[in-house]
Amino acid sequence: MLETLRKIVQEVSAAPDLDTVLDLIVRRIQRAMRTQMCSVYLFDAKKQRYTLMATQGLNKESVRMVSLSPSEGIVGLVGARAEPINLEDAASHPAFIYLQGTGEERFHSFLGVPIIHQRDVLGVLVVQQKERRRFDENEEAFLVTVSAQLAGVIAHAEATGSIHAISGNHERVAESRFEGVPAASGVAIGTGVVKAPPADxxxxxxxxxxxxxxxxxxxxxxxxxxxxxxxxxxxxxxxxxxxxxxxxxxxxxxxxxxxxxxxxxxxxxxxxxxxxxxxxxxxxxxxxxxxxxxxxxxxxxxxxxxxxxxxxxxxxxxxSPSQIEYPDSTILVADELTPAMLGEVPTDKLAGLVSVHGAGNSHAAILARSMGIPTVMGVVDLPYTQLDGRTLILDGYSGRVFVNPSDEVATAYEEIVREDREVAAGLEQLRDKPAETTDGFRMPLWVNTGLIADVERSLERGAEGIGLYRTEIPFMVKDFFPSEQEQTQTYREQLEAFAPRPVTMRTLDIGGDKALPYFPISEENPFLGWRGIRVTLDHPEIFLVQVRAMLRAAEGLDNLRIMLPMVTSVHEVDEANRMIDRAVRELREEGLITDRPPVGVMVEVPAAVYQVRRFARRVDFISVGSNDLTQYLLAVDRNNPRVAGLYAPYHPSVLRALEYIAKEAHKESVPVSICGEMAADPGGAILLMAMGYDVLSMNATNLPKVKSAIRGISYARAGELLDRIHRMDDAEDIHMLLRNTLQELGLGQLTRPVIPD
Known part of the structure; x- marks a missing residue:
């Protein structure tokens, strides 16, 4: 049976379109189970009906002509219950409805199983025979297994089949919507340009x-x-x-x-x-x-x-090297986006980015956020090769991509684009004003950077410091480890550009989904593997060279702060401190006049949450990486589109952990900052301020919105809001309360727009 299943899935996966997929399914299952009839009914969400889409054994003329509502027939019952139904004589069942013209009156035994993909019932797979008998357990188990295996293939084939090739007269085709992972906020409306890797x-x-x-x-x-x-x-x-x-x-x-x-x-x-x-x-x-x-x-x-x-x-x-003509408002589409692809498109024409694979914190996504380009990653069911020249709408807020959007959807998103531009223009006047509440509380706003281009953008938006400089990015764009001199030059540019403002440089954070091409790390579970401080402590030659480069780059500026990523134990902190002290001594012996910079740790894993006070006694500051902390607390990979909906920054457990960290750090009189995406959300920033965070660090694009939100509320009102949230137990309700609060304060334009389903 396993070999039969493998062959069926292999054949179906290679089929070019939905009709071929369904035809293969019914023929192969009928042969494998030696039944006299196999049919597939697919659910049409718009018509709210199960339609016969393929059959082997019923009248072929009934295909696409016969349908049932969800409340009709045994097929409808299978879909409604979302479980198999196995009957000796289908005609005697109360839910049975005779479908005239199909020839089903010849069959008595019935086995139907739902086809379910990510909780949605896509359809029903049915086998029948003339004799009266119940299908045995092995047969039922096989059909359930086949259905589960084929659900994803059918979902992908449905998605692919919904985008028809443009006909000669350019007739209008139906709108299609695909779900991915939001990687950079904003909305883009434009024309798809597909970038393909060579010889693929x-x-x-x-x-x-x-x-x-x-x-x-x-x-x-x-x-x-x-x-x-x-x-x-x-x-x-x-x-x-x-x-x-x-x-x-x-x-x-x-x-x-x-x-x-x-x-x-x-x-x-x-x-x-x-x-x-x-x-x-x-x-x-x-x-x-x-x-x-x-x-x-x-x-x-x-x-x-x-x-x-x-x-x-x-x-x-x-x-014939590809000479692509990039239209105005280009939306670049690829199987997996790379930074090099972004560089090939004129910046004045690049409106958005879509990637079938890839993660929300991949190098390309980080670059997109720093450039303010709306981006969606992980759109796994997207038939991207069919999107060249298509009209696309990319929603970087929700992670949706619309192909051939309807006039209604296009109008709604055009309004969002217009509002976003108006809001951005209105926020420019806040550049030189402090992020200060209406009752006089000052909240420092810093930025996350990784490229020298980020610096100018950050200063234009009024950043007061850098809370996270991702040092791994200069490592990613090279074919080998950069030398101490090369690193010194790179770090000096960041430090000089922001001086005298503080610049927090995170030591090399690779592993997980951030691999270096010349230093591959292959693991079955990379997010729980060799990453962050674990890598650099195992390679002191890498760590020492990087720290020396940072110290040399900061000579005469004195605005450097060093931050250690993915720390889980005090042993790691102690070892890193000893190595930093060693680097300081070495440079002093070489004649460099340098002081030991402030050193801090990132709290990103649950183990670190409950050691904050121990860490605080050993370092000068604490910084929370809320993105990783949230996914580790909830056991949800935020870059996996299948579970991305479960990634909830406002989950009560996440909020409780964040508040606990701030309080524990302050017990040791150590400042605490946060540099995750929650700090970049206006509602989240208000909550974090109320929790006692001393610094909020975010991408430069969102900084003006966060500043506007803080200037529009009193510190006392923020505290009252936090008290209300303490009594709530649902992440979505908490998020809605934050949205409603901003609306009441006249700051509704700062919230993420919502497009109804």
Missing amino acids: LNAVPDRVATDIDAEIAQFNRALAAVRRDIRVVGRSLAKRLRHEEQELFDVYLRMLDDNALAGEVVERIRRGSWAQGALRDVVKAHVREFNAMDDPYLRERATDIRDLGRRVLAYMQEA
Whole structure:
């Protein structure tokens, strides 16, 4: 059964569209279970009906013609209960409804299981037989397992199938919505431009050929180059291979004949596809055919087809490097965004970023936030290769991406864009004013940075210091560890630009989802693995060089603060302190006039929460990384779109931990700051101020909003708000109270806009 399931999932995963997926499902399940009928009903959310979408055993003319409401029939009952129903005689069940014209009157036994994806019932999978009998436990277990395995594939196929290729007359197609992880706030409305990695057939975007003859010529040149390569390799290995092994190269050449792959590609080009897209479609079709074969030797030929396709594609891309014309309001779309991709788009045309994979704190996401570019990551079901030239709306507040948006949705988001611009323009006047409450309480606002470009943006918005400088970013953009001199120069630019304001430099924080290409860390669970201070203490040569570079960069400025990430024990703090002291001594011996800078720790894991006072006796300041702390407290990876909805910064346990940290630090008379995303939210900033945090640090884009919120409330009112929240036990209710409070204060424009579902 496992082998049968593997083959079904493999075939279905490679299917090009939803209809093919469903047809494969019913045929393969009917054969595997030896039933006389297998059907799939999918739920249409707009029509609120279960529609027969594919069948093997019922009348084929009933497909798409027969449907049931959620309250009708046994199919509706399976969906409503979200559990299997196994009947000896379906017709005798009270919920049974006869579907005329389907031919179902021949069947008696019934087994239906729901198809569920992320709590949503997508449809119902049904098998039936003529004889009266209950399907046994093994059969029911198999169908439930198949349904669970196929749910994600069907969801993805539904999403892909909802974006149809633009027809010749550019007819309007239906709106589609996809969910991801918000990585940089804001809204972007623009045109999709797909960036594909080289020689990756799966990443080739859909495009229409503008010059068919030129596309065919380009393909033929690439084909000739690959044929030449195969002949050269075959001749060079001739003396080492047996005759039958040499014949493999002849097989490759025959695959590229005009009567095989080449002819099919040219035919697709003549039908209007550009050469790379035609090659992709032909190769994938042949791979599907070989993968479906029972013979292991023939199945392996799928690998050969893929290899040949990549070789031809590489030559096409090399001969015709992509000269993309970026439209105004470009929304860059990729399977996985990289910083280099951002640099290829003129900054005046880049409106937004969408990535199928990637994390909210990836290098690209950090860069996007610092540049103020709305970004959504982890849109796993997005058929991104079909989005080139499409009208897109990107909601960086909620993590939604709309393709072919309706007029109503477009109008709503255009209003949000207009309001965001008005708010930004109105907040510019606050640049040189303090973040001071209406009753005179002063709240220092600092920024999080990682690039020198962040500095100018931060100063323009009135930042009073840097609460987090991510030193790993200069490490990420190189092919090797930067030298002490290179690091000194980089750090000096940050320190000089902000002097005399304080600059808090976090020591190298790699691991988790932040890997260096030249220092790979491969772990099954990287977020609970070798990361942060654990890495640098295990590599004192890296730690000492970095600390020395920081100290040298701060000479004569005296605005450096050093912060240790991912600390879990006092032993780590003591060891790091000893190494910092050593670096200070060494530099003094070398003639550098330097004082030991303030040293602090980041509280990011639950273990650190309950050692704050112990840490405070050993350091000069405490800083909370609320992003990591929240995900560790809630056991939720905020970069995983499947559970991102469970990531709740205003969860009562998170708020209680944050308040506890502030109180414990102050018991030792040590200042405490926070540099997570909660500090960048106007409502969150008010709460943190009431908890007693001494400094709030955030991205530069949100600083004016936070300043406006603090200037619009009294410290006493903030304390009353915190008291009310102490009595609440639901994160969403707390978030709504914060929104409503800002509305009452006349600060509703600072809250995240909400677009109704």
